[in-house]
Amino acid sequence: MAPPLAWDDFRLIKAIADHRGLTSAAERLGINHSTAFRRLGQIEAALGTSLFERHRTGYAPTPAGEEMAQVAARMEDDVAAFSRKLDGQVLAVSGELRITTADSLFNELLAPILGRFCARHPEVRVDVVLSNQPLNLSKRDADVALRATDDPPDTLVGRRLATIAWALYGRAEDGAEAPLAARRWVSLAEGTGAAKVARYVAARAGPARIAVRLDTVAGLAEAVEAGIGIAPLACLTGDRRPGLMRLSAPEPDLAAGLWLLTHADLRHSARVRAFLDFAAGEIARERHLIEGREPLSAPR
Missing domain, CATH: 1.10.10.10 (Winged helix-like DNA-binding domain superfamily/Winged helix DNA-binding domain)
Structure with missing residues (x-):
């Protein structure tokens, strides 16, 4: 035996x-x-x-x-x-809260929200996991996920907070007069979790005019600002940068839902509930930026 x-x-x-x-x-x-x-x-x-x-x-x-x-x-x-x-049975707003999101969403949206949340709830210790691939909340890889997706897993519960609008951007100093057919482009790689962005660029630029491919959404805006080429960007990112300008209206084919998700067993946990409610309220105030409701001629 x-x-x-x-x-x-x-x-x-x-x-x-x-x-x-x-x-x-x-x-x-x-x-x-x-x-x-x-x-x-x-x-x-x-x-x-x-x-x-x-x-x-x-x-x-x-x-x-x-x-x-x-x-x-x-x-x-x-x-x-x-x-x-x-x-899920803990009543106190305290303890460790593990949050996962993509690097671009953290930089452009979540970081200041976390600052205000931590100031309000100092007994909560936040652990952030930045990943462009979704983590498994069922295995406790994270307690809460802020994700750009049109198809959240059935095992998770949460709410759709907004629609993330994307448009085509270039450097403001380059203007909008040059035809797109003559421009160089920056693209995402196929395996980044934003495959439709890669397909959008491939359909319009072709491989010969794609100057750089990146494996992270967070680097797209920097590449455009550096003059490498034009690229689709989330309006939340592009509209906040004075050196960039829109070259198109928001592209419906690139839009994605913004979801705040947790596992069903955790939705009644006090610290999870506190964060979900707080983050949803804060993101609601940014919805006009997330959904790209800025006119193309808006001053920057």
């Missing part, structure tokens, strides 16, 4: 299976490589079976390793669900 296994044993096997190697798995768990190597050997010895095949390209789980990793995943889900339910 195999000896009982600890939760940390399952976590290690899952991390190795996820990362296909010891080094990344050890970093994920906050341990060193030699500790991970030693623990894996101890687990395999205790079970009397090999959990991974060692290759030059990495660690491939055996059927036993795959099954242990799947058990660990189910255990993680159960632990996360239990943690969410406990947090």
Whole structure:
């Protein structure tokens, strides 16, 4: 009979299976490589079976390793669900609040809102995760997400706060007279989570006139201001920069919903509820900017 296994044993096997190697798995768990190597050997010895095949390209789980990793995943889900339910019962506006959003939304919208929220609720410690790819709120990667999306996950609850308008922008000093067909463009890469922006540029510029591709929305405005080329920008970003001007009206095909989301188990948590209500009220005051209701000739 195999000896009982600890939760940390399952976590290690899952991390190795996820990362296909010891080094990344050890970093994920906050341990060193030699500790991970030693623990894996101890687990395999205790079970009397090999959990991974060692290759030059990495660690491939055996059927036993795959099954242990799947058990660990189910255990993680159960632990996360239990943690969410406990947090949902906390009545005090205090403790850690983990928020995820894209870098561009943080820079242009969320940062000042967080400043005012923290001043009002000093007992809340905010942890911000900037990611252009959505994190898994079901696994407690974050408590709250501010996302640009037209299709929020069914597992989350929240509210649509506004429609993020996008338009085409160039440098004000370059004017609007030059035909778009003669201009160079800046584009987003396809895998950034804003694929429709990349498709918009590709349809109008073609590969020959795309000077630079970026993997982050936050860098688009800087690239346009630097004179690299013209690009679609969220109006919230472009209209605030005196050195830029709109070259088009807001493009309906580029619009996206702005959602404030959390997991259903957390919506009654006092700190989550306090942030959701506060952020929604603050964002409502910025809605005219988010939705691009500035005339093309507005002074800058």
